[in-house]
Amino acid sequence: MVKKKNxxxxxxxxxxxxxxxxxxxxxxxxxxxxxxxxFCIACFERDIAGALGLQRAANPAGEPILSYFRPxxxxxxxxxxxxxxxxKEFKGKGGSSPVIRFILGAVVMIGALVFLGxxxxxxxxxxxxxxxxxxxxxxxxxxxxxxxxxxxxxxxxGRAHEQKKAEAGAFPAGLLLMFIxxxxxVIGVVTTAGLEGAPGGARAPWYASIIAGLVVxxxxxxxxxxxxxxxxxxxxxRDFGLIAGFGMVIVTVLVGNLILGNFKGFAMxxxxxxxxxxxxxxxxxxxxxxxxxxxxxCPLRQLVLTGxxxxxxxxxxxxxxxxxxxxxxxxxxxNGMGTGENGHLGVYIGLxxxxxxxxxxxxxxxKEN
Amino acid sequence: xxxxxxxxxxxTFHTTAGAMAMEKLCKKNAIPGRLVxxxxxxxxxxxxxxxxxxxDRAHLEPxxxxxxxxxxxxxxxx
Numbered sequence: 001m002v003k004k005k006n007x008x009x010x011x012x013x014x015x016x017x018x019x020x021x022x023x024x025x026x027x028x029x030x031x032x033x034x035x036x037x038x039f040c041i042a043c044f045e046r047d048i049a050g051a052l053g054l055q056r057a058a059n060p061a062g063e064p065i066l067s068y069f070r071p072x073x074x075x076x077x078x079x080x081x082x083x084x085x086x087x088k089e090f091k092g093k094g095g096s097s098p099v100i101r102f103i104l105g106a107v108v109m110i111g112a113l114v115f116l117g118x119x120x121x122x123x124x125x126x127x128x129x130x131x132x133x134x135x136x137x138x139x140x141x142x143x144x145x146x147x148x149x150x151x152x153x154x155x156x157x158g159r160a161h162e163q164k165k166a167e168a169g170a171f172p173a174g175l176l177l178m179f180i181x182x183x184x185x186v187i188g189v190v191t192t193a194g195l196e197g198a199p200g201g202a203r204a205p206w207y208a209s210i211i212a213g214l215v216v217x218x219x220x221x222x223x224x225x226x227x228x229x230x231x232x233x234x235x236x237x238r239d240f241g242l243i244a245g246f247g248m249v250i251v252t253v254l255v256g257n258l259i260l261g262n263f264k265g266f267a268m269x270x271x272x273x274x275x276x277x278x279x280x281x282x283x284x285x286x287x288x289x290x291x292x293x294x295x296x297x298c299p300l301r302q303l304v305l306t307g308x309x310x311x312x313x314x315x316x317x318x319x320x321x322x323x324x325x326x327x328x329x330x331x332x333x334x335n336g337m338g339t340g341e342n343g344h345l346g347v348y349i350g351l352x353x354x355x356x357x358x359x360x361x362x363x364x365x366x367k368e369n
Numbered sequence: 370x371x372x373x374x375x376x377x378x379x380x381t382f383h384t385t386a387g388a389m390a391m392e393k394l395c396k397k398n399a400i401p402g403r404l405v406x407x408x409x410x411x412x413x414x415x416x417x418x419x420x421x422x423x424x425d426r427a428h429l430e431p432x433x434x435x436x437x438x439x440x441x442x443x444x445x446x447x
Binding site: 087089154157158159223239297 | 404
């Protein structure tokens with residue numbers, strides 16, 4: 001039997017996901033999250049690293065400026081987890097080169113903090129009129145293309161195996177426990193709410209953040225929304241379904257900012273938490289794109305997969321949190337003034353690691369017994 | 370835009386490299402098909418699958434070895 005399939009009927013869920021993610025980003029910024037940073041997986045994991053004392057970025061007065069256990073991250077993981085359990089898709093799975101994934105997670109984070117944002121924030125920044133993010137997008141696409149070349153040549157981190165559900169649930173449970181302890185003030189470091197010049201102090205009410213995270217995590221689990229996957233599918237298969245979700249985020253953020261009066265036009269200068277060093281915006285996102293292609297998903301996707309019980313993704317998220325700490329402790333992260341003291345070195349090291357990992361896992365085959 | 374949907378044999382793999390190896394094997398043996406994103410109805414993974422005409426299954430099966438990395442074989446309307 002032959003029947004006709006409509007593109008819209010096939011891709012409505014991914015378009016709806018783009019709409020919800022974009023709307024959530026605009027609303028969270030309106031409620032207090034930093035400008036053009038309603039959602040940013042890299043920045044929020046960096047703030048969690050600060051909350052746990054793994055990095056101690058501070059202002060001249062010694063007050064922490066990037067420390068807050070962002071509820072959005074917990075929400076995304078649990079939104080995905082609840083949806084996966086409901087759909088019987090919660091499965092313990094892992095064991096595919098966890099150490100390499102941890103390192104790649106850290107490398108992706110170093111690149112993201114040179115650019116100042118994950119791929120999701122990159123499109124949110126474009127929707128907010130930040131043209132530096134268009135430069136970042138070009139780098140992200142180049143990075144993914146390089147990763148796809150290695151995938152086509154046989155890059156292989158090895159297969160994941162079935163694991164116990166207890167292993168699958170360990171990271172979400174541990175994260176939830178730390179979130180609760182930090183939120184009630186038993187442990188952790190927290191930036192003073194509203195502290196000037198401190199992104200960690202700009203935040204929406206925790207309940208709004210967690211609701212937004214839950215909704216975004218749940219719908220991303222159903223739709224497989226992924227920034228890296230969208231470009232991979234468009235390049236490798238001429239399948240534009242996932243990438244359309246990308247476009248929808250940009251349109252939604254743009255329209256949302258216009259409605260709220262936040263849109264000041266497209267410009268390179270004067271954008272919130274962004275620098276104008278084009279070369280390093282580009283190269284930072286090359287690292288993110290390449291690393292994400294090798295990992296099989298962007299930072300947002302890693303959170304969603306963690307919620308589905310994938311311990312390889314949980315290890316990647318751990319790598320990203322540690323990478324965020326490295327970025328700030330070793331002065332590799334950028335700020336609104338420009339790249340960090342060691343930011344260039346961080347990108348060179350990241351690219352070097354990506355070259356070595358790509359070559360080793362593409363061309364050095366396991367010895368046959 | 371409307372696209373004709375047809376019945377396809379969809380083969381999924383444990384790794385992306387498995388899908389790439391299948392593409393190579395099929396090209397070498399003149400078995401038509403193409404790589405596709407794994408259909409959402411099969412799994413929540415965002416991996417790569419091999420899609421081919423069900424009628425060619427008989428040509429493919431004798432070529433498969435124990436280490437072909439296949440995780441599932443399905444017939445679907447794509």
